[in-house]
Amino acid sequence: MRYYNTLIETIGDTPLVKLNSVNKGIKGTILVKVEYFNPGNSVKDRIALKMVEDAEKEGLLKPGGTIIEGTSGNTGMGLALVAQAKGYKCVFTLADKQSQEKIDILRAVGAEVIVCPTNVPPEDPRSYYSVAKQLNKDIPNSFYPNQYDNTSNTAAHYESTGPEIWRDTAGKITHYAAGMGTGGTICGTSKYLKEQNSKVESVAIDSYGSVFKKYKETGVFDEQEIYPYLTEGIGEDILPKNVNFDMIDHIVKVTDKDGAVMARRLSREEGLFIGWSCGSAVHGALEFAKENLKEDDVMVILLPDHGTRYLGKVYNDNWMKDHGFLESRKFATAKDIIESRNGSAELKTIQQDLKVGEAIVTMNQNGIDQVPVVNAKGEFVGSLNDTKVLKSLLENPEIKNSPVSEIMDAPFQFVGMDNTVDVLSSLIRKHASALLVRDENNQVHIVTQSDLLMAISAN
Numbered sequence: 001m002r003y004y005n006t007l008i009e010t011i012g013d014t015p016l017v018k019l020n021s022v023n024k025g026i027k028g029t030i031l032v033k034v035e036y037f038n039p040g041n042s043v044k045d046r047i048a049l050k051m052v053e054d055a056e057k058e059g060l061l062k063p064g065g066t067i068i069e070g071t072s073g074n075t076g077m078g079l080a081l082v083a084q085a086k087g088y089k090c091v092f093t094l095a096d097k098q099s100q101e102k103i104d105i106l107r108a109v110g111a112e113v114i115v116c117p118t119n120v121p122p123e124d125p126r127s128y129y130s131v132a133k134q135l136n137k138d139i140p141n142s143f144y145p146n147q148y149d150n151t152s153n154t155a156a157h158y159e160s161t162g163p164e165i166w167r168d169t170a171g172k173i174t175h176y177a178a179g180m181g182t183g184g185t186i187c188g189t190s191k192y193l194k195e196q197n198s199k200v201e202s203v204a205i206d207s208y209g210s211v212f213k214k215y216k217e218t219g220v221f222d223e224q225e226i227y228p229y230l231t232e233g234i235g236e237d238i239l240p241k242n243v244n245f246d247m248i249d250h251i252v253k254v255t256d257k258d259g260a261v262m263a264r265r266l267s268r269e270e271g272l273f274i275g276w277s278c279g280s281a282v283h284g285a286l287e288f289a290k291e292n293l294k295e296d297d298v299m300v301i302l303l304p305d306h307g308t309r310y311l312g313k314v315y316n317d318n319w320m321k322d323h324g325f326l327e328s329r330k331f332a333t334a335k336d337i338i339e340s341r342n343g344s345a346e347l348k349t350i351q352q353d354l355k356v357g358e359a360i361v362t363m364n365q366n367g368i369d370q371v372p373v374v375n376a377k378g379e380f381v382g383s384l385n386d387t388k389v390l391k392s393l394l395e396n397p398e399i400k401n402s403p404v405s406e407i408m409d410a411p412f413q414f415v416g417m418d419n420t421v422d423v424l425s426s427l428i429r430k431h432a433s434a435l436l437v438r439d440e441n442n443q444v445h446i447v448t449q450s451d452l453l454m455a456i457s458a459n
């Protein structure tokens with residue numbers, strides 16, 4: 001029989017997958033290590049197991065104990081799975097910028113979750129760092145792994161992630177890239193790879209609003225660098241003990257938007273439904289690769305987690321638009337449609353007292369299927385479309401001798417020239433089969449459903 005005794009035995013040994021689309025035009029072989037294949041759907045399962053097992057060995061965690069951690073959600077998930085397998089309780093503190101999905105998932109696997117304010121300094125008693133520390137003091141027989149300073153974090157990657165990458169690239173890896181938060185993933189893995197081949201270059205992906213890049217390049221912990229940002233998991237406003245800058249050759253900063261947009265591209269173009277910081281890692285690594293990689297280089301980029309944790313954000317079009325991360329499609333306006341007619345002919349109208357039969361002839365001769373109806377003063381008093389005419393004639397063929405005013409519908413609505421196609425199509429759907437607009441020379445133009453179709457298809 002081939003089975004695992006517990007789920008946590010399936011942690012690690014995640015696959016390397018070749019990128020084929022988002023890296024078009026960039027030299028070298030670009031591979032991604034897909035960590036959502038771990039049971040907790042993130043790279044953090046590795047450190048969760050290592051931190052708990054080391055604590056058990058050091059007697060810091062005893063049977064029936066409580067694990068307390070400050071986490072962006074992924075470490076919490078990993079710890080919850082390890083705790084479930086080993087019979088421990090879990091209490092996690094999270095910053096309120098983390099997605100609701102992450103909070104719900106932790107509660108689903110039995111953890112108690114305490115949400116703390118994001119925009120308070122780390123030392124503030126309300127921060128998720130401080131609350132976790134305090135709970136560790138208050139709850140007897142509790143263990144606070146503290147992934148930021150617990151070196152079992154780096155050790156987990158030195159003992160598993162690094163060796164797996166070296167083995168699966170048959171030692172051909174030249175560049176390793178990963179996001180940095182606690183620093184364990186980039187530093188632990190790089191330490192192992194550099195011990196195998198000191199020429200391996202490691203590229204850390206940081207976020208705007210984080211202290212890392214400036215500190216690496218100047219040695220200055222610059223508070224000015226710190227400001228709120230949205231990307232989850234990478235960047236920091238502290239210097240965790242797991243960050244060993246000697247293991248990092250380059251740091252590339254990535255904006256929230258670039259990370260989010262690349263995450264969506266990876267899902268759409270590579271089928272990799274991954275998390276936000278994965279998008280940041282690939283965007284930053286490819287920026288670096290564009291300038292530095294040679295044809296026979298092999299780069300491995302680590303993708304920490306899964307897209308399901310970002311359904312309400314990165315993978316939600318409205319959320320993306322609201323944050324200016326998604327170009328709302330530039331729809332043509334009524335003005336564009338009129339101008340694209342390059343000097344359109346005068347608007348066709350029919351008089352309200354014209355016989356229906358004559359109106360049909362006029363419409364056919366002009367190849368139009370809807371037309372505004374005007375009175376003698378030229379005022380718009382109604383509208384006529386071929387569907388309505390056909391229906392009226394079928395009900396009463398004699399109607400062809402009656403004035404149009406007898407079967408006409410309400411006048412087409414006037415709308416502004418700056419309305420875009422998406423707005424115009426909702427108006428057309430609601431009101432009538434066409435709309436009217438008045439240009440700057442007070443000339444009236446008609447906008448029909450087929451105009452909108454042309455404009456959208458041309459877009």
Ligand SMILES: Cc1ncc(COP(=O)(O)O)c(C=O)c1O
Pocket residue numbers: 072074075179180181182183184185186232233234275277278304305
């Ligand atoms: C989604 C995500 N990406 C990247 C990272 C960074 O990994 P590390 O903490 O090992 O530097 C984390 C860490 O929490 C994470 O949750």
